[in-house]
Amino acid sequence: MKILLLRIIVYFTKYILLFLILNLLIINHFKAQNDSILYENSVELYGEKKYKKALIEINKAIGINDKKAIYVSFKGQILFKINKDTDEFFTYLTKATEIEPNSPLPLIERAYYYEKINEYQNAILDYNDALKKENVDSTLISVYVNRGGVLLKLQKPDLAYEDLSKAYKIDSNNMGVLNNLAMCLEDLGKRKESNKLFLKMITIDSLFFPAWMNLGFQASLKGDYVHALAYLNKANELDPNQPYTLNNRGFVKLNIDDIEGALIDINKSLELDPNNSYAYRNKALLYLKKNDIKLVCENLHLAKKYGFTIYFGEEVDKLIKQHCIK
Template sequence: MMKSIVLVLLLLNTAFSFSQSAEECYKSARKESASDNNKSALKWIDKAIAVDPNNEEYYDFKGLILTEQGESQKAYDAFSMGIAINPKASYIYLNRGNLFLGTMQFEDAVADFTQSSIVAETDSAKYSAIMNRAAAKLQIREFESAYEDLMKCYAFDSTDLGTLTNLGAVCDEIGRGDETLKYLLKAVEIDPSYYGAYGNIGFKYQEMGEYQKAIEYCDIVLKFSPDDPIGLSNRSYNKLMLGDAKGAMKDIEKSIKLYPLNSYAYKNRALIQLKNGDTEKACADLLMAIEKGFTETYGQEVNELIDKHCKH
């Protein structure tokens, strides 16, 4: 029995140092990532995985690093490995869902956010997943279902900024436009530095035809975040509506450079090209908007512009 006991103690000690070494590598990876040194962080997390390949948290962190580096397939593989190790790790489904959002795989994002909400360890985690699911549904025009999700989140926490901002985005789409500003203004009242809500307020005024007021809110967004591509795209459109085609083009060119996946920006640039009389370039941008998924997210406007200006 003494030998057995000694052997068990040795195994336990070995396992402890094994785990400790992996944890030290993980801490180094997090430290490097916090310093924006993702290349080094990736090396450290790979070392942690090599020492302890059965810790799902390490794969999740690797997936986050790879997502930030734009390595979508590798990030997907890392998240999926973490889920395979622990199918009840709600936070990994959430992070993989966010990856799908970024790559415009919205149906897959909805599926992951749903699973995250099912296995969530806390109510806070559950409603974070439901809120993200609503954001994905907005992208595929499932507005009523998104609204239902968001109202569940609002009932849980009426001060959550993401919920308030997304409610502001969906209300116009379901015949509740009179509620839009209520939610958005509440968001900026709670946190005056939350510039995402200012952007949606600006878009609301844009939809109302109050273009100068919309520009003022876009300017607030860009004061907080000068390279915000959505703020630049929206300001571009409003400048065009006020007759400033040159200023509009400057904003939209920067926006597209920063975020070339944004189909709405190509539509906006096409409108500027049409204003400038350059139909050929406008039609090329309209086709690019279709290629980038405009119709699935925003509806038929670009197809109607193509029918009007490009089929002759």
């Protein structure tokens, strides 16, 4: 009887253990599904620009699983949208790099946001570290294209060309690679080569608005305002809320004496991106045509404040000396 009882206890204990294990697996599976669904909800709300609601959903996901770098990094992105003037968003971008120290992706993400707040040297350091990790072709392209873009902003087109050429060797039909390489060639004074790449982009994808926008910008630099306007109209048709297209078209309209049309475009550009120093420069030139020196100087000082001299040279400084210093 004792032996029988013992066997029954062992028998039921085994099934209790199996039940508990199965239950644990079900709970973990449910949690995994649940946190991924919450993350997807957060991404969807972010896309709809409902950032505070997106934050609530990502916090729930992190509450279930705080070891996923993608969740933590995404919280940083949301916080940037809510208030980029605090450093809180960087806390989460940095935490993501600590959760997955062997992955290049959190570093690439943080570098992108360093670039957004004009901390270009820190961005380059993160891109450099990302290259030391195990990379597939897609992440290599991302690093070379993005680091090349930062180097262009730092007015180092020779170094940018090295990065972008490496990316081009990996994928010569990648639109991001072609676009940034074409812009780099433009900065190097190789306008014909640059133009060929923009035309290649349109051949690959005629709906890729940056190619039309940059062709318009190139034409405007040559004083070919008829073609410039046609290209920029096409770019605007494809993406009517792109601030750089609007700003460039405003500059073209200014040069064909469509002053009011130019002002509408430039103002809309600044509504969409109030930190664009080039738009303030164009607005200053517009008011110079109207001989409104007060507004000329106001916009020149804003252009300087938002880094025109750093990115584009001394034109604004010279205009301030000429028109605003008595």
